[in-house]
Amino acid sequence: MKAVELPKAYDPKQFEDRIYQQWLEEGKFKPVQGKEPPFTIVMPPPNVTGILHMGHALNNSLQDILTRYYRMSGRTTLWVPGTDHAGIATQNVVERQLAKEGLRRQDLGRDKFLERTWKVKEKHHGIITDQLKKIGCSCDWDHERFTMDEGLSQAVRESFVTLYERGLIYKGEYLVNYCPHCGTALADDEVEYQEVSGFLYDVRYPYSDGSGYSTVATTRPETMFGDVAIAVHPDDERYTHLVGKLVDLPLTDKKIPIIADSFVEMGFGTGMVKITPAHDPNDWQCGIRHNLEKVNVLNPDGTLNENCPEKYRGMSAVDARSVVVEDLKEQGYLVKEVVHNHDVGHCYRCHTVIEPYLSKQWFVRMEGMAKKALQAWKDEEIVFYPKRWEHTYTHWLENIHDWCISRQLWWGHRIPVWECQDCNEIIVSRDDPTSCPKCGSTNLIQESDVLDTWFSSWLWPFSTLGWPEKTADLKQFFPTSTLVTGYDIIFFWVSRMIMASLEFLGEVPFKDIYITGLVRDKQGRKMSKSLGNGIDPLDVVSQYGADAMKFTLAYMATQGQDILIDMETFKLGSRFANKVWNAARFLLMNLEGVELGEIAKVEFNTLDKWIYHQLNEATVTIKGAIENYKFNDAAQAVYDFFWNDFCDWYVESAKRGLYSENLGEKQRQVTILLDLLAESMRLMHPFVSFISEEIYQKLPNVHDQLIESTYPVFQEEREHKAEAALVQRMQEAVTGLRAMRSELGIPIERKIRVVVTFDKDFFASDFFTEQKALMATFAGASSIEVDSSDAIDVSGAFPVAGTGYEMYVFVREAIDVEKEIARLESDLDKHTKNLAKVRAKLSNEKFIQNAKEEAVEKEKGKEAEFEEKIEKGQKHLALLKSFL
Missing domain, CATH: 1.10.730.10 (Isoleucyl-tRNA Synthetase; Domain 1)
Structure with missing residues (x-):
């Protein structure tokens, strides 16, 4: 045999790309028929507008480990890659590009805008797939899918129409979460709540009969133009006599009643709240109970509309607030304003403050599907790793609301609903209709809204395998085996995939759900662009x-x-x-x-x-x-x-x-x-x-x-348990000698002489004797002598105890003990003085108050370091002095 030359230095750049290309060209990622059941995993599709971050790197690294392990274990293995069209995020990217050119999407029109969006998609898709290949993902690229490709679009339409036919999809006018920046409705779970510092305003509402006024507390005075009542708690003795009385709505010529409703918190503010059904979820429910009018005061872009006094129309809600407050002050309506911190909903995509907004939207009835998904968990058809995430899953399902699936966007799956302009017939169809089935008219207009992005991705485990067609892939690879994902989309995605799978295929889409941790910086902070603490996986590669x-x-x-x-x-x-x-x-x-x-x-x-x-x-x-x-x-x-x-x-x-x-x-x-x-x-x-x-x-x-x-x-x-026990005992002996060298500060180049004695019937005595030269090499010993007769004088040697044996090290032959003691004492003196200086600094209040956090932490690190050195030095010193 000839020697094989590997380059002296390890340089992954010399072979990683070459090997990946070899695997690709030779089809090594394709599923090969093997043991059953197959191992199938679908990649959580990254947004097509993004680039990979460390969360993606972690998620895909773990999926790759699973895929390669099961492939090598002989199971038929398929890892399905893909990307998500990310409706809101992608449209935002394109609209920002247009804004730089002084354009809006309306200037292009829907078709031209979508053409441009597809180009952005193609560019970003190429970047993402190249990144996934660069980090070594062994997914089958021939199975790659996109949430708006032809097959998945068919699956989306099939699921919508099927749910509509089953009475699970409906359209209605409801109060929804609305992002003025993105210009679209959001589902409840797409709203992120953040504590913000604002004000609580006490406002006088004069009684219409001139007998006085009531004071109402509000955090949003700009919505008062949509007020239709003032509410008090029915048990609040301060106000029961006022129920039924009319008040004048400040800054308007409207009159509204005082009503009683138990949702009012008597201890909050004045115990009186204004009721604005079109702009607050609690007020919405109150309005339904009392059959109140719903007055919407906002335009879709978040500005005040024609239901407000002319002065405020066209103002943003934020701008209007300050103007309204100033007018309330001038006209004597504002009693006081106090700082008030409270949770405010923000868009999970652009982080704009969410406006509760009254509009007609499409919804999915979720209660029945949620019950099936809960039962699947109870029946252990799905298992979470770690188990604590089951609580998040069950809590969301037990408190589920109907899902608002319509989005006021252009990028996405357009809702497959048409309205006949001649007879108002609503047509929900798997194929684009050419005429009205009721009156025969061809004057049909399709719903302009698109579906929520998650409506396509909740089908991901089976739509990627060909559903609704009964494909060979679907038959062989569904249900999939494992899902690897982050905890932040358990309700967005994981729960919905389980519900969709149970609804359309009658079984769960996967058995195991592994929830990864977050990748944070060394300070425990979540990696983000704003903090500048993110790490690009490609930089690591x-x-x-x-x-x-x-x-x-x-x-x-x-x-x-x-x-x-x-x-x-x-x-x-x-x-x-x-x-x-x-x-x-x-x-x-x-x-x-x-x-x-x-x-x-x-x-x-x-x-x-x-x-x-x-x-x-x-x-x-x-x-x-x-x-x-x-x-x-x-x-x-x-x-x-x-x-x-x-x-x-x-x-x-x-x-x-x-x-x-x-x-x-x-x-x-x-x-x-x-x-x-x-x-x-x-x-x-x-x-x-x-x-x-x-x-x-x-x-x-x-x-x-x-x-x-x-x-x-x-x-x-x-x-070979017996042989393993022999070697493990030898390793224990060598480790003991190495620890002793470290404790006594014996340099590695100094050879030590060792004598080993055995207890009676020590099972490894023959092995120790046989391997004493090897043990000496491992321990840095000049020799290891085996003494079974106690003939060798070990007085003055340092004992190292073992299980069934004892070792004696002649330390004085390896080091000058007196000189080593002097060195250690000198080092201890130096470390003690340094420790005193650090502690003096840390006890100085001015330093603690004025220094940066990093500087304080650095000093604390020094303190711990010197404490450790002193403790270790004292231990070594005591050991060495025992030889004197």
Whole structure:
């Protein structure tokens, strides 16, 4: 065999793109018929306007690990990629572009605007798919879908019409959440509540008979033009005598009644509230109970309309508020205004303040579907990992409202409803109608609104597989196996997919739901553009490689916890990849002139049996971890086996055979090492896919590509518990000696002399004797003498206790104890003085008050560092003084 040359330095840029392209060209991501059931996973589709952030990197890295693991485990495996048209977000992007040109979408018209939007979609779609490929996603790109492609558009229309036919879709005039900036209605769960600092205004409403006035508290005086009543609690003795009385609505010539309703909080403000049914959800319900008029005072763009006095028309709600307050003051209506912090709804896309707005919208009745989705959870048809997210799921379903699905946008799935302009017939159709089925007229106008983006993505697990057609993909790959997603869309998306699947196919769309943590910065803050603390996944790939990024994220993905990272964090994965590269390079350099043997015919010694036992243990741990979505445990097991067991222990011990003059022993050792290296690459492939493939394809003992090889599994013949116990006891002894060296500050280059004595019947005494030279190498010892007769004088030696044995280290032969004591005492004196300076600084109130938070934290870090050094130094000093 010839030696195989790997470049000296690990450089992922030299092979990651090349290998991915090879996989693509050879169709390695396509599902290959294998074990049943298949493993199917659908990618949560990123918005087509965005670029990948670290949340996407985490989510897709974990999906890639699952996909590669199950593919190598022999199951028919399909990972479906795709993108979402993101109605509001995408339209905002295009409208911002138009604004820079001094244009509005209305200036282009609907068709021209959509043409431009499709161009933006194509550009961003290309960026996103390139990014997904760059980070190594092994999804089947032939199955890629887009929420507005032809097939999914058919699925959307089918679902709308079917729900309409079942009486689950209706149109009505209701109070909805409305974003004036986006110009569209939003569902309740698309509103994010944020505490804002505002004012509570006490306003006088004069009695129409001139007998006085009532004082009403409000946070939104600009909506008073839509007031239709004042309400008090029926049990509020202060006001019961006023019920039925009329008051004058300030700044207008309107008169409105005082009514009684139990929703009024007697302790809030004055105990009187104005009722504005068209602009407040509670007032809306009150208006229904009392059959009150609904007066809308807003235009769709958030400005005040013709139902307001002429002075205020055309003003934005924010601008109108200050003008109304000033007029109330001038005309003697304003009693007082006080600072008042309260939660205000904001648009989840553009963060504009939401206006409750009266309009006609399309809704889906959700109660029945929600009950089915709750039952599926109760029947354990779906399982959340971690389980605590079940509460979010059940709480939302138990308190569900009808879903407002119409959006006043142009980009999206246009609602498949037409109205005959001659007979007012409403036509809901799977195909575009050409004439009215009632009167035959061709004068039909389609509904101008589009459907909520989530109305297409709630079909994602089955529409991507061809539904509503009965395709082969749908038959084979549905229901899917696992969903990996973030917790923030459990109600937006996860719950709705389950409801849709149960409604249209009669079964849940997936069994397991793994909820990832958030990726935060080192300070625990959510990554965002405004904070400037985000990390671009492509920057990580450029600096460290895709493998380093994926391994780091998996290593840190503790189930149920957020991940705190900065750019430096990815050095963890980079160091591991470097270790893999260097270990493989070392082994492949030492093949010259050695004939490769058959691993099945190789005779194993104790250490060989131990390493295969450890490989067995690692496969069991990884299998259990992956199948229970404990990615950090799986990555840790990969790391521990390769770095600790294989590199640090086995390869070091194997060097005796590798450098042996005995060709038979060298061949034996090389055969084992290459077999273990191949198995190690298989073991780590889901976690570091590129480097493992690059190395694997250079091994002389394999003939396939790693991506299509078999994942290691537990093998009974590799179970060697007795040999594992022997090696583990040796490792314990070596670790004890290394710890002693560290405690006493003995430099690594100083050799120590060690004597080992055994307890009677210590089961590893023969193994220790056999491996004493290897133990000496591991422990940095000049020699390890085995004394079973107590003949060697160990007086003055430092004892290191073990289980069944004791070791004695002749410390004075390795270091000058007196000199070391003097050095430690000097260091302790210096550290003590430095600690005093730091504590003085931290006790200075002026420093604490004036210094930046980072400076204070830096000093606290110094304090902890000096405390640790002092504690460690005192411990070392006490140990050394025991030798005097």
